[in-house]
Amino acid sequence: MTRPHTDEVATGTGDRPRPRLVLPALCATQITSWGVLYYAFPVLLPHLTAETGWSGTAATGAFSGALLVSALVGIPVGRVLDSRGPRAVMTAGSLLGTASVLAIAAAPNFLVFAGAWLCAGAAMAGTLYPPAFAAVTRWWGGHRVRGLTILTLAGGLASTVFAPITAALIEHMSWRATYVTLAVILAAITIPAHTLALRAPWPPAPDSPNAARQPDTGARPKRPVARTRPFVLLAIALTLSALSSFAVVIGTVPLLNERGATSTQAAWALGLGGLGQTLGRIFYAPFARRTGVTTRTSVLIATGGVTTAALAVVPGPVTLLIALAIGVGMVRGNLTLLQATAVTDRWGAQHYGKLSGILTAPVTIATGLAPFTGAALAGPLGGYPALFLTLAAVSAVAAALALGGTPRQAAQVSPQRVGEAQ
Numbered sequence: 001m002t003r004p005h006t007d008e009v010a011t012g013t014g015d016r017p018r019p020r021l022v023l024p025a026l027c028a029t030q031i032t033s034w035g036v037l038y039y040a041f042p043v044l045l046p047h048l049t050a051e052t053g054w055s056g057t058a059a060t061g062a063f064s065g066a067l068l069v070s071a072l073v074g075i076p077v078g079r080v081l082d083s084r085g086p087r088a089v090m091t092a093g094s095l096l097g098t099a100s101v102l103a104i105a106a107a108p109n110f111l112v113f114a115g116a117w118l119c120a121g122a123a124m125a126g127t128l129y130p131p132a133f134a135a136v137t138r139w140w141g142g143h144r145v146r147g148l149t150i151l152t153l154a155g156g157l158a159s160t161v162f163a164p165i166t167a168a169l170i171e172h173m174s175w176r177a178t179y180v181t182l183a184v185i186l187a188a189i190t191i192p193a194h195t196l197a198l199r200a201p202w203p204p205a206p207d208s209p210n211a212a213r214q215p216d217t218g219a220r221p222k223r224p225v226a227r228t229r230p231f232v233l234l235a236i237a238l239t240l241s242a243l244s245s246f247a248v249v250i251g252t253v254p255l256l257n258e259r260g261a262t263s264t265q266a267a268w269a270l271g272l273g274g275l276g277q278t279l280g281r282i283f284y285a286p287f288a289r290r291t292g293v294t295t296r297t298s299v300l301i302a303t304g305g306v307t308t309a310a311l312a313v314v315p316g317p318v319t320l321l322i323a324l325a326i327g328v329g330m331v332r333g334n335l336t337l338l339q340a341t342a343v344t345d346r347w348g349a350q351h352y353g354k355l356s357g358i359l360t361a362p363v364t365i366a367t368g369l370a371p372f373t374g375a376a377l378a379g380p381l382g383g384y385p386a387l388f389l390t391l392a393a394v395s396a397v398a399a400a401l402a403l404g405g406t407p408r409q410a411a412q413v414s415p416q417r418v419g420e421a422q
Contacts, residue, residue, distance in 0.1 A: 019139055023147055025197030026132045027154035029090070029190040033127040034155055035162025036186040037066075037097055037120055040179070043166040047175040054110050060371065062114040067368030069121030070128070071361040077125050078134070078357025085202030086135040087194065093126020094190040098183050105179035127190065129155065130360050133340045134353045138203060141349075145285050148340050156278035156333060225347050226358045234297075234346075234405030235359050238339055240398035241301045243366040244391040245332050247374035248308050249273070251391075252325055255311060255384035261318045269322040273329035280330030284337040293345040298402040300338055304331045305395025312388035339363065346406055 041063050049056050080089055100123050103116035125131075132151060140147040162182075169178040225231055252273060256266040288296060307328045314320060343355045378387045 019197070019200035021197040022135060022139055022200065023150060025193040026135065026151055029094075029127065029193050030129070030132055030151060030155040031158045031161055032186055032189045033094075033097065033124075034158035035165070036101060036182045037124055037127070039159045039162050040166045040182055043163055044170060044175045044178060047170055051175060052110075054113070058110060059113075062110075062117040064368040064372070065114065066117040066121030066124060067364055069118050070124040071364035071368075073122045073125035074130055074360055074364065075354075075357040077131065078353035078355070081131055081134040081353030081357075082351055085138075085198070086131050087198035089126045089131050090135075090194040090198060091191065093123045093131070094186065094194050096120075097123035097127055098187040098191070101179055101183035101186060105176045105183065127194075129336075129340070130356055131353075134356060135198065137340075137344055137349055137352050139200070144344065144349075145288060145337070145341060148337055149281055149285055152281050152333070152336050152340070153278055156274070156281065159274055160278075225351070225355060228407070230346070230405050230407045231355075231359070233401050234342060235362055237297070237301060237398040237402040237405055238342070238359065239362040239366045240394050240401070241304060241335060242363045243370050243373065244308065244394045244398070245304060245335060246367045246370035247391055248311070248328060248388065249332075250371045251374045251378065251384050251387060252311075252328075254378070255388060256318070256321055256325075258384055259316055259318070259321060261321065265318050265322070269318075269325040272322060273325040273332075276326035276329030277333035277336075280333035281337055283330075284334050287334070288341075294403060294406045297338060297342070297405065298399045300331060300334050301395055301402055302399035304328070304335065305392040305399065307331055308388050308395060309392035312385045312392065 045056060045059060048054070049059055077089055096119060100116050100120035103119065104113060107113035107116055129152075133148060136147040136151055137144045166178060166182065169181055173181070249270070252270050253266040256269055261269070291299070307324060311321065311324050311328065314324060339360070343349075343352050343359060347355060374387060374391075377390065378384050381387050381390060
């Protein structure tokens with residue numbers, strides 16, 4: 001019998017050993033990668049535009065372009081993850097991310113700035129949640145929800161950690177020097193962590209649990225999973241939900257301003273909503289143990305619509321609006337875990353990277369377009385309360401579509417069996 005890898009420990013549950021250092025390393029790299037590649041930008045944007053003369057719309061467009069590239073690159077990255085594991089992908093992403101941030105800092109004109117952001121988008125595909133989710137899903141097996149919950153709890157702290165750090169840096173140096181400093185932090189934390197902590201052997205993909213229920217007739221599969229009706233409906237539902245959720249995030253401050261809140265109060269509401277996002281993830285595992293995959297998908301998306309509608313119709317006081325913003329954040333935190341487990345709950349982990357990449361692509365595109373969509377619709381609709389009602393209706397449509405987003409075999413798995421697997 002061969003000795004286990006030195007970085008692995010037995011789970012004590014009969015599952016294959018899990019690498020000991022993977023989860024803490026990924027927690028650290030998710031905080032750093034999200035903080036540097038995503039959350040630093042809105043903090044630096046006013047300083048960047050003031051110094052360069054570039055318009056805020058153009059700069060934000062370059063950033064949104066990075067999210068679109070991330071969505072497209074995520075599909076081939078998923079295939080590599082399935083076959084070779086996360087070490088090479090995430091290490092390469094860290095290297096490219098560092099180089100891209102340095103290029104952003106040194107950009108002599110807007111064309112170079114935009115091109116650097118497109119490269120940063122490719123780095124996002126290799127460093128943010130999707131590859132980390134793939135790593136935890138494969139290595140943690142039946143206990144993946146526990147690992148994913150811990151990982152997203154850490155990732156949710158990225159804005160809490162790096163928004164203040166970025167704000168403190170910009171008080172003492174230019175936006176370019178700030179980005180250089182952040183690039184050094186990104187390199188120092190993520191490159192060695194991805195290189196050293198992800199060395200464990202990549203375990204073979206388990207067979208799909210749904211495939212085991214079907215008799216072997218020798219016939220070829222009718223169509224790939226990604227072209228089946230449940231997959232397409234699920235992708236549309238999650239995309240509409242993401243569009244609504246992130247438009248709400250961007251629209252929270254102007255909505256509260258319309259309700260009479262000060263800029264400081266609105267900022268607190270946004271920040272506490274992010275804290276609610278982190279705290280809400282604690283409740284996902286017990287909720288998943290008590291619900292089937294179709295029910296929890298539809299209920300969570302619908303709940304997001306209900307909380308959004310509440311923000312639209314409740315006029316105040318500000319403390320109640322802040323409490324509703326926290327509730328919206330809690331639902332959004334659960335939706336992150338819902339997306340992370342959507343593939344394995346329905347089709348198993350055999351092709352998780354590929355299917356997750358395809359499923360995540362339109363969601364990421366919607367996330368990138370959400371700020372522009374919300375701002376563009378608020379005026380014609382007559383203000384942010386009407387916008388939020390419209391977004392709530394979008395969530396309702398998404399919840400209805402989610403009812404058809406589960407293959408028949410997965411829908412027949414009882415909540416008790418799902419809970420045992422998690």
